[in-house]
Amino acid sequence: MATIHPSAIVDPRAQLDSSVEVGAFSIIGPHVSIGAGTVVGPHVVIEGHTTIGKDNKFFQFSSIGAPPQDKKWDGEPTRLEVGDRNTVREFCTFNTGTVQDEGVTRLGNDNWISAYCHLAHDCQVGSNTIFSNNAQLAGHVEVGDWAILSGFAGVHQFCKIGAHAFIGMYTSLTQDVPPFVLVSGNPASAHGVNIEGMKRRGFTRPQIDGVRAAYKLIYRSGMTLEAAKAALVDQQHESPDAAADIGAMLTFLGSASRGIVR
The missing domain is CATH 1.20.1180 (Udp N-acetylglucosamine O-acyltransferase; Domain 2)
Known part of the structure; x- marks a missing residue:
């Protein structure tokens, strides 16, 4: 049996591996699947058609798998998929997809998502990325492997960020960023190659x-x-x-x- 705090509410239809831990006052919905070794901290809500892999760590007060913030959404059973070994810090919000896209929001493996980050509907985030505090993705954004988004970076809908790119603090991004490129500013401009990375x-x-x-x-x-x-x-x-x-x-x-x- 999964280790579930007595104050947590876990729908009996949810599929939790026996090694999953669920903290105090967390809520797990009926269409949620959580893999081995994942730890859900206190006061976390995981809902929607959400699949979560192995060895993830969700810190307190995150909202995972809520409906998309899109007025076109009409209750369709769209999805959120989270891979393995991700760290998701406090107050993060990940939404499910929309039928106007693939219907799924994805987060890969080994990502470090800091506090107050937002992954909007239909975002596709690769693996080994770092999102510093308050990095925000609008809908349909693509982020390649090993990309880094600094604090308070904001990304316009449908933008693409290439692998190994670096987005500076407070950057307002409204265009695509090729792989390896370092950008910053408002509006954003290129400042060389992410050599250190x-x-x-x-x-x-x-x-x-x-x-x-x-x-x-x-x-x-x-x-x-x-x-x-x-x-x-x-x-x-x-x-x-x-x-x-x-x-x-x-x-x-x-x-x-x-x-x-x-």
Whole structure:
């Protein structure tokens, strides 16, 4: 049997692994599934069609799986999916998806979500990300693996943030951010490559140099974006160690729907 505090309310239809812990005054709804080793702190509400993986930690006062803050939502059974080993600090709000998108909001694995963060409907967040206090995602936002959002960063709906990107404190983001790029400001502007993050994750000097060269083609060469994309193909051959990373930047640029921060 799961370890459930006597004051907690857990619907008998909820599916909790026997190793799950539920703290005082928490509420677990009927369509919730929680995997092994997950700890739900006190005063947490988990509702909706929500699936949570293994070894997650939810701190007090979070609202997980509530209906989307979208006036078009009409009671459809949309979903929230949370992976494994995520840390979710105090007062976070994660909403389910909408039928206007895939119908599911997703959070991957090994993410660190600090206090007062919001994941709106249909957001797709990868793995190993860090959200500092009060980072806020509007609906339909995509965040790649290893991205970092600093405190009070706000992201407009439908924006995409590439893998290993870094969003500075108080940044107002209304356009897409390519992989590895560091942006900050209101409005946001690009300020180089997230070199420190790449070093911490074991990128080699040739990889970093190749990504920096790609950044200069996009942001410092004076080329149009289309011309820079063509030049990036040549840069892949000139920087073979970084070819895959430059390829990821190219793929991202091809899918950017709101234009990129420049």
